[in-house]
Amino acid sequence: MAALEKHSPARNGFDTDELARIRADFPGLDQAVHGKPLVYLDNAASAQKPRAVIERLSTFYGHDYANVHRGVHTLSQRATEAYEGARESVRRFLNAPTGEEIIFTKNATEAINLVASCFREGVLEAGDEIVSSLLEHHSNIVPWQLAAERTGARVLPVPIDDNGEFLLDRYRELLGPKTRLVAVTHVSNAIGTVTPIAEIIRLAHEQGVPVLVDGSQAAPHMAIDVQALDADFYVFTGHKVFGPSGIGVLFGKREWLDRLPPYQGGGDMIERVSFAGTTFAKPPHKFEAGTPPIAQAVGLGAAIDYVNGIGMARVAAHEAMLLAYATERLSAINSLEIVGRASRKAAILSFNLMGVHAHDVGTIVDHSGVAIRVGHHCAQPLMDHFDVASTARASFAFYNSREDVDALADSLKSVQEIFGR
């Protein structure tokens, strides 16, 4: 019976030995904070790095480093192969048809700004509409507002219900003859809602409207197939999928990448330059002006290879177990209110303790070694919807354990002790 109990979580998640092996791959997890073992539950902000990534960066810089696409010498060739190899890893990760449709940027924010800037220059006109949602991170709101301001277009947010569910009916009403683009998230960073993205895309395409998906919070948690989704643009950011910071990805359908004007001008993005006129390189290079984040891309490739080694399906299963357990443990705490109860959620749990500000919660649990994010999570329209200034957010990765959830729940008790609630 004891053995059965010990193994029952393994039906859905990793078993104890496997989880221990995975955790051993992440040196950052193995440390004490304020004298307590670190419990890292701030993965939605940024994830820890596996040794495979750290070592890949080190060998790349130590042996294979040079500029890419520019030299005939051996190191430049090695660096180019590594960089383009990373593009191929990303292509497979997203199941994109071709590597030409994978553009490296510095992060998700730049990927969105790239599309916004190209739409501003080449597509949007006064009176046009961009449909977004209340679930968005600021980085999928502000670039569209800026583009709208410059062109006389408008940004219309799809509302959500009190569970944090994307309202498909209201979305349908917002789609119209003036809609030029839909820009919505796949997973909410603040409350974990998984949006009905396939349906969102299908409905937009019925009206001939392209869709940009912000996959920053989906990529760490689930398998992504841009062809099955039929997404026109899909972005994510490297540091949240266990890769380095300074690297992001934009997938764009070839027809769009051909049609849109270049983003920035410079080296690498040209075919031929003369003062009489310049012709541009084909995608992806058309959108990658200047020396790219070479090592960061290579590190991202290593991160993706590592995650693929575990398997996204198993990652998703383990995290579903963690989310269910965390929801159960935290729901049992008096005066704790979970913010966001969508039917489909990634392993992100936002909450408030009645009468205690999230910042105080964050400071106090940190002293138990528990790292969570507190604040508005760069999603102020969403906070306004729930009429809160901030929340505390625990966000999980596949290396988290049930013990991590227990540590969080226990640390919340000391908040209650201090505040006497």
Added chain:
Amino acid sequence: MSDDLRELYQEVILDHSRDPRNFRELPDCVHTAHGENPLCGDRLDIYLTLDGDGKITDAAFKGRGCAISMASASMMTEIIRGLDMEKAKALFERFHDLVMGSGEADISLDEDDLDKLQVLAGVRQFPMRVKCATLAWHTMNAALEGDAVASTE
């Protein structure tokens, strides 16, 4: 619980945060400013009335934020009432040194007012929280300078 935490969340602070003093608007007051901490979304408004000699005759605030920012605002309104405005500004500087842990290493405080603020010295151990403690003071300063908005950034 750690000593650092105990020092940060002293009973006096918890009491002020639960039951903030002078938590109201002052209608028709000219010296008012809005303060925001963009990092965490704490926001408050400070209201001051001054007499002809530049003495603060009343001080109040409204807003929402963490225990530290609310307690700090509450205590500040109590302390600056009756102070000359130049004295209030000077006190802000001393308070700033106190929570930053700068100035003299061990600031010995003879003045009564600064003494009362000593309970907030615990934030020194929490660099990420210093702005919570100083938000009300920055905003008070802005109100006295005639600026409408203060930000901790």
